[in-house]
Amino acid sequence: MNEEQRKQQAQIRSEEANIERIKNTSSEELIAKYFHAEYEPQAPDIKKARKRRKEDIQFHYDFSIPEDMQRIGEGKKFLIRTYGCQMNEHDTEVMAGILSEMGYESTNVTEEADIILLNTCAIRENAENKVFGEIGHLKPLKLEKPDLIIGVCGCMSQEESVVDRILKKHQHIDLIFGTHNIHRLPHLVKEALFGKEMIVEVWSKEGDIIENLPKVRKGKIKAWVNIMYGCDKFCTYCIVPMTRGKERSRRPQDIIQEVRHLVAQGYKEVTLLGQNVNAYGKDFEDIEYGLGDLMDDIHKIDIPRVRFTTSHPRDFDDRLIEVLAQGGNLLDHIHLPVQSGSSEILKKMNRKYTREEYLELVRKIREAMPNATLTTDIIVGFPNETEEQFEETMTLMEEVGFEAAYTYIYSPREGTPAARKKDDVPEEVKKQRLYRLNELVNKQSAESMKTYQGEVVKVLVEGESKKDPDVLAGYTERNKLVNFKGPKSVIGQIVEVEITDTKTWSLNGVMAENRVEVE
């Protein structure tokens, strides 16, 4: 056995001894020993979360990397694996920005990385299972490479049960931090590099907005822009209000400045992000300014495409509809999660609208924007959902004519009111309902695609198609994926494409000669 192998063996033995010791220690002792002072161990607590709305929101514009951390990553690499929604993808861009400013380079190769962060999602149980699977897979690598730092962040780290489980069963994790602690990454990395214990920093204080964080965006064509954080809607099935904190809006001038910078860098599309973007501005005490006003201001900026997600029907007001109806760079696609077609289920979900009110909103949107594409999110198998209530979802799907839908089987989340309900719907029935719903979603999507046959559509070309490098791919204004043959030089441009063939989820076409838009 050479020196290197001896070191590895010693490392493995000490790791195993550590794991054995952890196994024999009570969870309370572990919490006392490892949790950082700022951590308040608590299960998601809806009552506590509801009270937080009265706390003040503070804005910070003074983020900087401490001098002693500015070159600490030189010659080293990081990898961030992202699970879940656009919000997480954008948080990953921020963490990548921070790590890059610390000198780290990014890599896609797990074995090459010196820091691996798992940016997690807690929305459904299977999302969490995937992360625990990955945590397990990383253990041999950590044993092989003891200096590797593995961190768990994102929504799962806001849950006490998750932190507890990692502490007890996954001692090879070096770092756990919450969704409100991203700006602390330089300090956390430093502690993980120089300390011996697992670092856990999950703040329960959640009212602040940190501006001027660095970002390394994933592409150069489309960009995410956060307009607000958190959610105060408290749908009874949803963990987000507990993992993402209270609703708080960025100041309009900060958002507008960010969009202007993106234009200057050549971006062609921005998507304004929030868990419930229609509540934008409701927390301002000094100005009357909502999403409609923000969209109106962004409408005047010279960026070809502006999208926003996700909308909550309850807060979707007439001012917003009026502004969106102007068109231009405000696109004809609205993602409007309905969740269920049954007013009784909607009430149990605490969605705060009925089927009839939702349909009335759709009517108003269609009146103002006759060409708008509507898409949605639907949950099937909410506790005690009857066959008739499920059928109401099916009929609503048809009545609205949604062109696409993200569909989910209800997944109980600890700490949410719905998870405490007894549920008499067997899993098999839930699966059948999902299957039936998906058949309908596919049918409606395919039908909507057929209407494009022979049409000329404007496509923002994003790059080569994932399946065939000789084919280009991009999205229309109404968010339809188009694959077509064309020169690579049009990547990043908006071009006109004639649709020659339609599929369930995409369109095929040919680039209309001489019809490339002059921008």
Ligand code: SAM
């Ligand atoms: N804020 C958005 C809204 O109100 O529709 C969406 C947020 S959530 C990240 C995305 C979707 O996940 C929701 O629209 C809902 O359909 C689904 N979802 C949330 N909690 C769920 C749960 N416990 N089980 C199944 N699906 C869930």
Ligand code: SF4
């Ligand atoms: Fe969750 Fe969306 Fe409801 Fe907020 S509005 S609680 S994010 S489903």
